[in-house]
Amino acid sequence: MIDKSVESAQAAVADLFDGASILVGGFGTAGMPNELIDALIDRNVGDLTIISNNAGNGEAGLAALIREGRVRKVVCSFPRQSDSHHFDAAFRAGTIELELVPQGNLAARIHAAGAGLGAIFTPTGYGTQLAEGKESRIIDGKGYVLEMPIHADFALIKGTVGDRWGNLMYRKTARNFGPIMAMAARTTIAQVSQIAPLGSLDPEAIMTPGIFVQRVVAVPPKSDQAHLEQAA
Secondary structure (H helix, E strand, O other), rough: OOOEEEEHHHHHHOOOOOOOOOEEEOOOEEEOHHHHHHHHHHOOOOOOEEEEEEEOOEEEHHHHHHHOOOOEEEEEEEHHHHHOOOHHHHHHHOEEEEEEEEHHHHHHHHHHHHHHOEEEOOOOOOOHHHHHHEEEEEEOEEEEEEEOOOOOEEOOHHHHHHHOOOOOOHHHHOOOOOOHHHEEEEEEEEOOOOOOOOOOOOOOHEOOOOHOEEEEOOOOOOOOHEEEEEEE
């Protein structure tokens, strides 16, 4: 019997290793798998490459991982905001590397990895510093830049409901990068608020099929997180 559920967030991330590349879902705080990241911090692994939309907010999630000095490189589209002080401090100190990727390119490169594409041509960034060192081409009279897929060793994502096969549903904007990140990682780990009985999820409402998920763990939301999710 297929059962991808694990008993705790700590067990879910038990094989993450130093130097791993990790896709982390979330758009700001919406859809950020904070409990999986906390469990990763407890594992004391480091030298990580993090691919995410943001570079951490406040003191939780990715911000805490950066604060603890576990991240070597961040690949993201929006590294700086009013509460990204841990990333800002690390970047200014030269202890963290940044690869800045336009948001549409970030999504497209992750999706390309999940879809098995070798590379993609995108107009975003053409003729700018972001295109330096990359192949450029004129296609139908318009300039494009060759961008490579973003694969990763692991993906940490957050859904609202899942089942033991790994099928996932999300709540509104908390979905964001979750579905494409699940496709692009060698091992996808999902935290959900509830693991529902097998067969109880409406197939038409499943946003990530279980074939893309290797582990799922139930993490009941804290009251403040539940409030944020309701607002997302």
